[in-house]
Amino acid sequence: MSDTLSAPMTGVETVLSALRETMGTQISTVPSVREEHSHGEALDVSCLPAAVVFAESTDDVSRVLSLCHEHRVPVVAFGAGTSIEGHVTPPADGISLDLSRMTEIVQFNPEDLDCRVQAGLTRQELNTRIRDSGLFFPVDPGGEATLGGMCATRASGTAAVKYGTMKENVLGMTVVLATGEVIRTGGQVRKSSTGYDLTSLFIGSEGTLGIITEIQLRLYGLPESIAAAICQFSTVDEAITTAVEMIQYGLPVARVEFLDEVQMAASIAFSHLDELKPLPTLFFEFSGGPASVREQVEATESIARDNGGLGFAWADTPEERTRLWKARHDAFWAARAIDHSALVISTDCIVPISRLAELIDGAREDIAASGLRAAMLGHVGDGNFHTLILTENSAEGRARLLELDRKIVGRALALGGSCSGEHGVGIGKLEFLEPEHGVGALSVMRALKQTMDPRGILNPGKLLPPGEAYRG
Numbered sequence: 001m002s003d004t005l006s007a008p009m010t011g012v013e014t015v016l017s018a019l020r021e022t023m024g025t026q027i028s029t030v031p032s033v034r035e036e037h038s039h040g041e042a043l044d045v046s047c048l049p050a051a052v053v054f055a056e057s058t059d060d061v062s063r064v065l066s067l068c069h070e071h072r073v074p075v076v077a078f079g080a081g082t083s084i085e086g087h088v089t090p091p092a093d094g095i096s097l098d099l100s101r102m103t104e105i106v107q108f109n110p111e112d113l114d115c116r117v118q119a120g121l122t123r124q125e126l127n128t129r130i131r132d133s134g135l136f137f138p139v140d141p142g143g144e145a146t147l148g149g150m151c152a153t154r155a156s157g158t159a160a161v162k163y164g165t166m167k168e169n170v171l172g173m174t175v176v177l178a179t180g181e182v183i184r185t186g187g188q189v190r191k192s193s194t195g196y197d198l199t200s201l202f203i204g205s206e207g208t209l210g211i212i213t214e215i216q217l218r219l220y221g222l223p224e225s226i227a228a229a230i231c232q233f234s235t236v237d238e239a240i241t242t243a244v245e246m247i248q249y250g251l252p253v254a255r256v257e258f259l260d261e262v263q264m265a266a267s268i269a270f271s272h273l274d275e276l277k278p279l280p281t282l283f284f285e286f287s288g289g290p291a292s293v294r295e296q297v298e299a300t301e302s303i304a305r306d307n308g309g310l311g312f313a314w315a316d317t318p319e320e321r322t323r324l325w326k327a328r329h330d331a332f333w334a335a336r337a338i339d340h341s342a343l344v345i346s347t348d349c350i351v352p353i354s355r356l357a358e359l360i361d362g363a364r365e366d367i368a369a370s371g372l373r374a375a376m377l378g379h380v381g382d383g384n385f386h387t388l389i390l391t392e393n394s395a396e397g398r399a400r401l402l403e404l405d406r407k408i409v410g411r412a413l414a415l416g417g418s419c420s421g422e423h424g425v426g427i428g429k430l431e432f433l434e435p436e437h438g439v440g441a442l443s444v445m446r447a448l449k450q451t452m453d454p455r456g457i458l459n460p461g462k463l464l465p466p467g468e469a470y471r472g
């Protein structure tokens with residue numbers, strides 16, 4: 001008998017063999033499927049999982065996790081794979097657990113303005129299915145992300161300035177723990193003062209504490225009236241001051257997005273925005289009753305005019321509005337298209353709104369000193385912006401890129417900010433966790449991870465930098 005035939009099965013082979021009895025057709029070891037699950041977007045880290053398992057129910061997830069726990073096999077939850085910090089890259093002996101087949105609306109409660117969905121449903125699909133009810137789910141990270149992935153990354157995006165992030169819009173969940181045990185957190189009520197807030201604990205946990213299978217979401221009425229516009233400025237300072245003053249005056253703007261001159265040049269070319277100039281620009285959306293929208297528009301026009309705005313161009317039809325926001329959502333791909341061979345990373349810093357202009361000024365100085373190409377854009381109404389840094393794809397290029405990244409993050413932390421407003425930690429932001437949270441808070445996070453996933457099978461190597469566990 002050959003050595004190969006007599007070798008004992010590895011942990012992952014044992015798990016797959018057991019799963020094949022009940023979930024045979026839901027397991028794939030096809031190279032192209034494993035490749036699709038070997039990485040997310042942007043960050044250039046990838047590794048083929050041993051297999052991809054497609055869950056179709058909470059019971060499936062529970063079965064996979066209890067076997068993986070028993071045999072110490074790593075499991076990485078996979079929603080749509082749009083995360084950009086290496087979140088979904090599995091270890092080579094791990095299983096990628098894909099939830100994208102779990103797309104049901106389990107409950108729809110229009111009279112309570114909420115619904116319960118399976119975690120693999122995308123927010124666009126949810127909004128398409130409930131459109132006739134006059135309700136919608138507002139958190140909008142742009143791409144076709146799943147609601148489970150959005151919970152796990154504590155996603156936000158362009159609409160957070162009005163509606164908040166996933167943290168404010170999830171009422172409860174069903175979660176499968178590392179051992180396979182199924183728990184429910186929160187509920188349908190808008191508030192509760194009982195027990196630890198486990199729902200919040202799982203939001204932003206990046207699949208490292210449990211796998212979310214159902215989510216109770218808040219819904220909102222579709223606004224009666226929507227207006228969208230852009231305003232261009234001669235300088236970045238003028239654009240940022242306009243956005244900051246709008247927030248400080250308490251205008252309930254639905255979206256206010258900034259694109260600098262480099263990003264605008266890229267977006268004009270990529271999205272055919274030929275009517276615009278490569279100048280610092282704000283994209284706005286206002287929503288509500290007609291009178292309220294009119295008031296918001298007048299106040300915004302006045303603030304922009306006082307800050308040197310070069311006039312408003314209005315998107316008058318729903319088609320024009322869609323074209324404008326598609327261009328904004330495609331901004332990352334537009335910047336990528338500046339040089340397809342380049343290595344690209346995106347910063348995701350956030351600071352209190354009063355410090356935003358200072359951070360952006362400093363970041364622009366750092367970019368100029370680095371000699372690298374970089375485009376800036378962001379959800380400036382939240383104090384959050386991205387610098388998409390491009391460099392040649394070499395060890396030296398990578399080192400220069402990381403040096404610039406560290407300088408910008410260092411500035412944000414010094415101003416009381418965070419290294420990530422919405423993208424999360426994954427692998428890419430691990431080094432910033434300790435400077436941001438401090439040793440004590442990090443020890444508590446490690447202790448939580450140790451308690452909830454004692455065998456370290458859930459998305460190992462993500463979110464928490466290696467280090468000592470809390471000893472108490």
Ligand SMILES: Cc1cc2nc3c(=O)[nH]c(=O)nc-3n(C[C@H](O)[C@H](O)[C@H](O)COP(=O)(O)OP(=O)(O)OC[C@H]3O[C@@H](n4cnc5c(N)ncnc54)[C@H](O)[C@@H]3O)c2cc1C
Pocket residue numbers: 040041076077078079080081082083084087088099119140141142143144145146147148149150151152153154155156157158206207208210211212213329332333422423459462
């Ligand atoms: C061009 C572009 C623009 C973007 N813009 C924004 C933006 O404006 N705002 C923003 O917030 N994000 C943005 N993102 C990032 C990304 O879209 C979000 O992080 C999104 O929430 C990820 O969802 P997903 O379904 O793709 O998750 P995945 O990428 O599949 O997974 C993300 C993480 O969540 C875990 N996970 C997935 N599903 C579950 C589950 N059911 N239970 C537990 N853990 C799970 C994974 O293991 C992984 O750690 C952008 C990305 C791109 C490429």
